[in-house]
Amino acid sequence: MKSEQTNPFIEKYSKLALEQGMIDNELYSKYEVKRGLRDISGKGVLVGLTEISEIVSYVIEDGDLVPCEGKLYYRGVNIEDIVKGFLDEDRFGFEEVCFLLLFGHLPNSAELNEWNVLLAENTALPEHFVRDTIMNTPSRDMMNSLAKSVLTLYAYDDNPDDISIENVIRQSVRLIAQFPLLAVYGYQSFAHYHDNKSLVIHTPQKGLSIAENILYMLRSDSKYTKLEAQILDIALALHAEHGGGNNSTFTNHVVTSSHTDTYSAVVASLGSLKGPRHGGANIKVVQMFSDMKKKISNWNDDGEITAYLEKLLDKKEFDHSGLIYGMGHAVYSLSDPRALIFRRFVRHLAAEKGRNDEYMLYSKVEALAPQVIGNKRKIYKGVSANVDFYSGFVYNMMDLPEELFTPLFAIARIAGWSAHRIEELVNAGKIIRPAYKSVTKVQPYIPVKDRD
Numbered sequence: 001m002k003s004e005q006t007n008p009f010i011e012k013y014s015k016l017a018l019e020q021g022m023i024d025n026e027l028y029s030k031y032e033v034k035r036g037l038r039d040i041s042g043k044g045v046l047v048g049l050t051e052i053s054e055i056v057s058y059v060i061e062d063g064d065l066v067p068c069e070g071k072l073y074y075r076g077v078n079i080e081d082i083v084k085g086f087l088d089e090d091r092f093g094f095e096e097v098c099f100l101l102l103f104g105h106l107p108n109s110a111e112l113n114e115w116n117v118l119l120a121e122n123t124a125l126p127e128h129f130v131r132d133t134i135m136n137t138p139s140r141d142m143m144n145s146l147a148k149s150v151l152t153l154y155a156y157d158d159n160p161d162d163i164s165i166e167n168v169i170r171q172s173v174r175l176i177a178q179f180p181l182l183a184v185y186g187y188q189s190f191a192h193y194h195d196n197k198s199l200v201i202h203t204p205q206k207g208l209s210i211a212e213n214i215l216y217m218l219r220s221d222s223k224y225t226k227l228e229a230q231i232l233d234i235a236l237a238l239h240a241e242h243g244g245g246n247n248s249t250f251t252n253h254v255v256t257s258s259h260t261d262t263y264s265a266v267v268a269s270l271g272s273l274k275g276p277r278h279g280g281a282n283i284k285v286v287q288m289f290s291d292m293k294k295k296i297s298n299w300n301d302d303g304e305i306t307a308y309l310e311k312l313l314d315k316k317e318f319d320h321s322g323l324i325y326g327m328g329h330a331v332y333s334l335s336d337p338r339a340l341i342f343r344r345f346v347r348h349l350a351a352e353k354g355r356n357d358e359y360m361l362y363s364k365v366e367a368l369a370p371q372v373i374g375n376k377r378k379i380y381k382g383v384s385a386n387v388d389f390y391s392g393f394v395y396n397m398m399d400l401p402e403e404l405f406t407p408l409f410a411i412a413r414i415a416g417w418s419a420h421r422i423e424e425l426v427n428a429g430k431i432i433r434p435a436y437k438s439v440t441k442v443q444p445y446i447p448v449k450d451r452d
């Protein structure tokens with residue numbers, strides 16, 4: 001039987017759709033369209049105000065934008081200080097970050113304790129949810145599985161459409177607490193039904209952090225090292241929020257502005273995050289490196305590495321997309337602070353896992369790629385390693401399945417999406433509705449009998 005892709009009708013009319021769909025590139029300049037809602041320097045079009053986070057990637061000197069080392073602030077607190085703060089106190093930090101993003105201040109110890117208890121109380125999924133929803137029609141894609149679960153949770157909510165702030169916070173707390181279960185159980189179900197592995201469903205433990213519970217639920221023996229849990233916790237803290245303009249958060253603003261329910265808004269964000277140019281990049285990084293490791297004989301040879309990177313850009317290697325995954329960012333220029341923070345811990349983990357050689361290869365690519373991209377592409381603001389460059393490697397060293405890489409991002413980012421949804425609702429402005437200029441020609445309607 002022929003698949004739909006090879007159906008002659010689909011084939012013929014797909015070509016037509018492609019030709020018809022092409023808009024003359026010059027028209028974008030003529031009408032000054034800000035493609036990707038960004039100007040030529042990469043700066044985003046201003047579409048909103050936020051107090052949730054701030055990304056700094058340039059300074060203004062004598063009226064000119066000058067690229068600088070990247071900085072990220074959650075509610076005004078530097079992410080570097082946040083990570084250092086919870087590590088110095090030898091505790092997990094992702095829960096604290098969620099509180100900070102949602103409520104605007106760092107919790108004191110009583111607030112933090114109450115918050116941790118509230119999250120633990122909200123972890124339990126509705127009765128039979130795992131059997132009836134997650135294990136029913138298990139998807140090969142965990143983001144799809146996560147989205148299905150979130151949409152189904154709507155049906156279990158007695159008050160799903162109420163967009164009062166109190167109700168949205170109630171729903172957000174539940175989603176933050178339940179995302180780890182939805183993602184991990186979705187994977188376990190996939191591994192069982194599609195990969196013939198034993199079905200493992202561990203119940204999360206009260207008293208463990210979200211990072212610890214992810215590892216506890218995922219591994220059949222529930223064991224993990226302190227360093228593993230700590231690095232996963234840092235990864236969650238670093239991925240929790242990134243301004244209102246990133247694709248999935250902006251999607252949340254767009255959808256929330258129509259005053260739809262929380263579940264629909266979160267599912268829209270999940271759909272955006274899944275894309276390889278957004279949250280899906282970390283899988284691509286690991287796959288790209290596994291291709292590179294096979295094709296480069298000497299991992300210390302800068303010349304050989306450079307030649308491979310050039311071939312990537314010329315669409316002659318890996319997935320032929322012309323991209324070096326894990327490099328570049330829509331906002332950051334000289335550096336992504338999350339990548340720099342992460343890199344320090346990656347080295348320790350690589351030593352613990354006996355994978356120093358690979359760590360060195362990653363370091364070399366990190367150093368060589370900006371130059372190679374600069375030689376082959378027009379760079380306006382600089383290119384450097386982004387957070388996904390190392391996150392995929394870290395998850396891989398922890399033996400976390402690739403299918404869960406993007407869901408782990410979602411487990412973290414649900415905090416940022418929730419904070420932005422609340423901000424959009426509190427400041428309820430207009431429904432978001434930008435303009436598309438029509439450049440089509442007017443044509444008459446012709447009766448079928450008179451058409452060629």
Ligand code: COA
Nearest residue numbers: 042277281322323324325326327328329330377378379386
């Ligand atoms: N590989 C190849 N080319 C790259 C690149 C990369 N990693 N990063 C940037 N470039 C190219 C861009 O495509 C652009 O060329 P073009 O004008 O011919 O399209 C040029 O360099 C300037 O890019 P810039 O303005 O700095 O970034 P952008 O906003 O166009 O793209 C990304 C940002 C994230 C989409 C891009 O860097 C990318 O695709 N990176 C790889 C995927 C990835 O790691 N995504 C995760 C982001 S956190």
